[in-house]
Amino acid sequence: MLYYAGSTRHLGNVDHGDTVTDFLPMERERGITIQSAATSFNWPRPEDCQPGDEARTINLIDTPGHQDFQYEVLRCMPVLDGAVCVMDSVKGVEAHTERVWAAAQQFRIPRIIFVNKLDRDGASFRKSVIDIASRLKAWPIVCVIPWWAGDDFVGVIDVIKRVGYKWTSGGTRKTYNQDALRSALESENLSLIDEMSHAREQLIERLCEIDDEIAMEFAEHGTDLSEETIKLSIRRAISDGSGSVAPVFAGASLRNVGVEPLLDAVVDYLPSPAERPSIEVRTMQGVRKMEDLIAQESAKLKQKNANIAVASVFKVISDPHRGMLSFVRVYHGTLQRSTTMWNSTQQIPEKPLVMMQVLANKHMDIPHLKVGGIGALAGLKQARTGDTLIVTPEKATETLIKSVQIRPAVIPPAVTFISIEPLSQTHEATLEKALQGMSREDPSLRWTRDDKAGHFILSGMGVLHLEVAIDALQKYKIEAVFGTIQVDYKECIISQTLPERYELDRPVAGKPGKTACTATLEPIDADVQPASESLSEKAARLGLNRLESPDEVYHSIVEKNGNTINVNIIHPVNDPKQFDLDTVCTNLQNGAIAALHRGPRKGYPMQGCNIEIVLDCEKDFFGPASPSHYQQTGFHVVRNAMRNAGDREMIGLLEPVMKVDLVCPEGVASQVRHDLSSRHGGRVLETEDMNQGVSGEGEIDLEQVYAPPDPYETRASLRDDIKGTTRMLKLKAKVPLKDMLNYDQHLRSMTEGRHSIQMELDTFERVTGNREKQL
Secondary structure: OOOOOOOOOOOOOOOOOOOOOOOOHHHHHHOOOOOOEEEEEEEOOHHHOOOOOOOEEEEEEEOOOOHHHHHHHHOOHHHOOOEEEEEEOOOEOOHHHHHHHHHHHHOOOOEEEEEEOOOOOOOOHHHHHHHHHHHOOOEEEEOEEEEEEOOEEEEEEEOOOOEEEEEOOOOOEEEEOHHHHHHHHHHHOOHHHHHHHHHHHHHHHHHHHHOHHHHHHHHHHOOOOOHHHHHHHHHHHHOOOOOOEEEEEEOEHHHOEOHHHHHHHHHHHOOOHHHOOOOEEEEOOEEEEHHHHHHHHHHHOOOOOOOOEEEEEEEEEEEOOOEEEEEEEEEEOOEEOOOOEEEOOOOEEEOOOEEEEEEOOEEEEOOEEOOOOEEEEEOOOOOOOOOEEEEOOOOOOHHHHHHOEEOOOOOOOOOEEEEEEEOOHHHHHHHHHHHHHHHHHOOOOEEEEEOOOOEEEEEEOOHHHHHHHHHHHHHHOOOEEEOOOEEOOEEEEOOOOOOEEEEEEOOEOOEOOEEEEEEEEEEOOOOOOOOOOOHHHHHHHHOOOOOOOHHHEEEEEEEEOOEEEEEEEEOOOOOOOOOOHHHHHHHHHHHHHHHOOOOOOOOOOEOOEEEEEEEEHHHHEOOOOOHHHHHHHHHHHHHHHHHHHHHOOOEEEEEEEEEEEEEEEHHHHHHHHHHHHHOOOOEEEEEEEOOOOOOOOOOOOHHHOOOOOOOOOOOOOHHHHHHOOOOEEEEEEEEEHHHOOOHHHHHHHHHOOOOEEEEEEEEEEEOOHHHHHHO
């Protein structure tokens, strides 16, 4: 894309490791995308613009496909106005394709599909189109069909414009108008002439069923509709982001075939920022539309166009020359370079030193970023991925400044970990600094320090995720002993504990003070607090001897790492509060979160735990105390409650269970199924024939789906031998991660390497019986 847009003179190749957006050494070594990368370019090129038209700025975010890096995709979702889903025409719709499609559905992102690798042996455009309908539950609108010369994929035919595009081996495109195309096809592939007309008719027919405007045009003019009419209809059809309709394009990016028509489609069909609905933001009063909230604030300030800007940090990277760069998307207003910004997520001010626009591998300093713009800020000292940045007039109310947050992506729980033991104090300090920076860039990487054992624990989303992190640590030249990658188990509370009270009466950080509170732990799914619970029932459940009025209770709740921490501060009615309630709640919660990092049984993190902390001012308030006192009190009261629960055998173990899609030949499917069930603790849920569509909710009648034939469907060719007659089956199973770590290698002897495995975290399940004894 960048090459054709004129942003780079070099035509990169991910297999050669020289693409612009895949810049990590391991990305180039493995030929895959590991982390998202953002860049901007203009399309069409100035020389190709029609009189009166201007080139559009496209902000491109390249995201990975591997399941270990799903957080890289999820955290970019709220930033997108539109998306191009790239499919492998040999493999069709894969498990991660369905996962990413579902995420885009959640954020209502308009999408188009690019069926890639049509030059590969075994590629099938027809099967890919059928897969879109059967697996993604989207009506495919075929906008281009592959141009086959015998068995060779040489270009694409645009059925809307009725023109053909052919590419040479050097990437040069030749355009064939309608007459020239007919002449070329008569000598190469006569059947494509009729196929082009049939594809156009099917496209218009499908649009008429979902778009009234084009249906009226069709009633008057038949299929002889203008290019502009059809394009506007497609744009309307996908604008709601429901994903019920998907324009489909074809190509082979390795040979640079089909990329330019895809860029035209991005401009023609995907919306601009101005055309997207207002996003929802979280405030202290709940979830609201951002534009409504800003209009309200502007009215209060008596300024129709108050100088308010809202942006989201969707990625943080460490640049060797510029330090930490925070990539932001502006949702409202204009973000000025020299302006102090309020980080509403961390409640701190930030001020960028430099604002840049990234154009391919170049960084250009810019004075501001307008709404919809994407750029990089250098000099933000604390900003993390997912933070919200706000600029407001000085007179703005604290509600807007303090509470507006754009919804960040939910960080999935870690499933693997590795221990790292530095060999000296110098290397220990270097390692800690490196881990701080890496977790700031990628919040799905977590780390903890075990002072007693003298090592660090690094947790991630899978084996490859940790391998990439370990590879990134090499640049720091840290001398350390790295353990083996292991499964990240969790601990859980089995039943409700008795109330545990803790009193802290000693100086903390050199400051005197005395604090106390009570904590109760229970399973998060125990449903011990129904919505209709009365105040007296709540008092009895929490072990309180009084609770007369709801005005006496200040309640705060936070969810972190699969746990819920509730804090209830009980104070007399009309009594002036002698401390800041928000500050006390936050510090008690932070202390509890720290305690939950290490369970009492095996030292694994706690998960699925609901904590009720009560601070009763009548018996727990002894005068002013520092925030650190409350944090320490929250830590010790929860830790003591967990230890007591462990002594009473009320702590269980949880293990990650993966949702596995395993594709293998039919001849070994029963052997694989038995192996999964008997030796590896798995449960095979269903078996699918990969050559047939799937059924289920939202099923599309595949007989009504138009999919152009592949060239080898009606005659014998080399491709028949390549495709073979082996029937491939997909086994859908749930298997503990422990049994899947080396399963790919184990499976090779059974399938002779003719298999593929896709897996993602499904849930954490309680470990019992022999499996628990083994742990």
